Amino acid sequence: MPDSLTTNLAATLHATRTDRGLSVNALAERSGVSRAMIAKIERGDVQPTAVLLGRLTAALGLTLSELFSRTEVDTPRLARVV
Template sequence: MMTIVTVMSDDLTSELAATLRDVRGEQGLTVNALAERSGVSRAMITKIERGEAQPTAALLGRLAAVLGLTLSELFARTEKETPRLARRADQAVWVDPETGYRRRSVSPADGPAQLVEVELPPGASVAYPADSFALARHQIYVLGGRLRFREGEVVHDLATGDCLELGAPTPCEYHNPGTETCRYLVVLSARRGLPG
């Protein structure tokens, strides 16, 4: 079971905690059931839902996938407001306490596609299970730096200006092999046959 988190106290952490708790409740899942399906310990889920601990990006990805949400959908529900214009100053920013991965929700929450700007520090890696990629089509556009993206057994080395559309859902890992921060944009849209 995964148990890596950093204790933090901020508005986004408490709002994210409430959203996770609400979504779990809407789906009639107990903490035990969510723990069993996600591989995250019951104690850790309880701490996260109380706002006592901030989950890492990988851990949050596992929880969101079990709840049937992409990370972008989870953050959109957390942000609650759905303006058509998302000004930079109002865009939610979340930082992974383990890797320093910085995630900014760029697009308005209810649009047909979701745009997420990510800054991945040198040497940092973030892995997600296949379930995280089953809910939406993903494209990755590198804004600056280098990104090594592992898609199952296939490794893609991406440089500034490169754009990759992901294939069938498989476990994936984002890794910055460079000495400078890598900035990339993730574009998510509904997979064919899925609602919304």
């Protein structure tokens, strides 16, 4: 079972791809990442490497920082109680 970061990352990548009107095939062509790997990432079946994320974000017109920022929007953060 994937952790919450993997699940949120998968959802963020999928939403960004669809918001830009790209099919999995189009993203695969732009990024050089296989359709099968993109599908696995978007399902949360695998944890992508930094290299794969770099290729995907470049093809989507994002930086890795932007991707993680979007991913963490709904992820609760730990806070120290004072």
